[in-house]
Amino acid sequence: MAPSLPQTYTTLTLRARPKGSIVPGETFATNTTNTTPSPSTLSANQILYQALYLSLDPAMRGWLNDTRSYIKPVQIGEVMRGASVGVVLASKSSKLQTGDLVLTQSAGWAEYAVLDESACESVPDTGEGKRRSAIDALSVLGLTGLTAYFGILRVGEVKKGDFVVVSGAAGATGSVVGQIAKIKGATVVGIAGTDEKCRWLTEELGFDKALNYKAKDFAKQFREVTKPKLIDVYFDNVGGEILDLALSRAAPHARFVMCGGISQYNEAVQKGPKNYLMVVSMRIRMQGFIVFDYLKEYGAAREELAGWVKEGKLKRGETIVPGGLKEAEKALVGLYEGHNTGKLLVEVSELEDKAKL
């Protein structure tokens, strides 16, 4: 049964590399394409894809810079890169059926796309309906869940009794990091940007403590909370002042898991941690990682994460921005301003309609 498709569809492309922060209306161009890709023009092994949820990620700011990194920059005029979950509208693939949910890194900021089956991953059924499975695939079982998993377990080598501090704790990655550390028997303090987020961390997610880094006496609170025991594992999502504080309160042989530094992403000249020489005196292992390096182990990790969710040990959190793809740019800016609790997604299209296909 052929779906009825609209005559136009939207993509967002990179217009100008920002110097500092992303400027809505300037950094990206919104394009209306007149013909939606059509089922009849698919080649062998291709599918027609419609995006449902788009993942917004702090790293996106870095992809807009023309510098050497773990991934090549998005080019001017290119559709913005991004992970999304969508539905198969038509298929010439023997592996994918119309109506299937798929996860892809290849559609980018586009409502529709023609994709090769090799660019699609299947979305695990988490047993609570299609919508929940779609969200989980970008959230707790998505790249941020996997980042948390490999970061705290492999790089941080967290173990029972460790004293763990997580920055960006109420975000997609941080919230999962802290909960995994708790599962492994650590004591966990989270750092986040509002009192409400802090309450969510302690009351809902089971963190031992949470500190609001925007509080006036935050540095004092930080020193106090690290007085009974110095930090064994610091999981860094933000950099800046919080990283410096963590360095000053690191235990000998502490592990610093370097996941990201969102406080620096929009700075034209980034600031390094002035206390970095604690790395020498405290014999810190400060180690960076990129989740892609663990690609071969995603399957096993997702199974363990899904298991923890089922057992109620791992709570999920998402902030889903409604309104379609056109909201992506503003929503992305909001990520750097802390608008989200848990994983930030844009709802590109509602699942309900597609279920009818």
Place this chain on the structure above:
Amino acid sequence: MAPSLPQTYTTLTLRARPKGSIVPGETFATNTTNTTPSPSTLSANQILYQALYLSLDPAMRGWLNDTRSYIKPVQIGEVMRGASVGVVLASKSSKLQTGDLVLTQSAGWAEYAVLDESACESVPDTGEGKRRSAIDALSVLGLTGLTAYFGILRVGEVKKGDFVVVSGAAGATGSVVGQIAKIKGATVVGIAGTDEKCRWLTEELGFDKALNYKAKDFAKQFREVTKPKLIDVYFDNVGGEILDLALSRAAPHARFVMCGGISQYNEAVQKGPKNYLMVVSMRIRMQGFIVFDYLKEYGAAREELAGWVKEGKLKRGETIVPGGLKEAEKALVGLYEGHNTGKLLVEVSELEDKAKL
């Protein structure tokens, strides 16, 4: 046979914690003590010690700060801490004989001291006379030689084919680091502060290349030298701009051996590496260490180092400041100004006289 001892002797004590650089005549006080410790007042297991060579170390600046570090600060009024090699003038120890050379961390900046035998290590005979053995014990077989050894082998895990860059390369630690890396089959570039030091590194020590970081186009030279191959192992003795450059030219999964940051030791507010987020994108393992952690393995390491020296694979370099203990303060300042090539020592007293004892 009782030695004839002078009536007075000199010690240097900490007078005032410096804010920035050490100020000769202000930071330390020179004290003349009227009675030299005497052989007759020794208790059981004690020796009377006369210092011959005093080691000067960049870390000394850090010991003058009242901050948390790997070792407790030197207190105001306390004799300045430091390693030295000296001779046993009299002994009530069954392990040490008059005339023996000993290495100690306990005499500090003092011409004479009464030491417990447990505070003394014996000085290995390197087969080229007593004077050479005394110097070796503070240099290639001393803490800087050991630091180089454990740093590049254990923390850096250097292996054949690695591209290694060493900062502070013409210093005591750096010069040994580069040579060990060569022994292990790496390609080695050293960074040092004069053209003469650079020539010493390539022509005498066998470094593949050496760059003078004071050259106007140093950053350009650095980028060029790291163009054919990005950095696998960076051994950092200095921090600052050179560390930032190294970060910008790190290969994926590079190891950064964090040994010290002499460019920052005299700064009231230290500067962190602004390119530190390369740790994330290049998955760098940036790891600090303190040589003391390998205490139990010093013996085996010294044997291997001494073996390389004998085989001619490991060349030694020292700058020995004459003039006695009173020169220590000025000489220490010179260390931060690059006056030394290889290990910086102060000759406190000449060995010849002692040989008569």
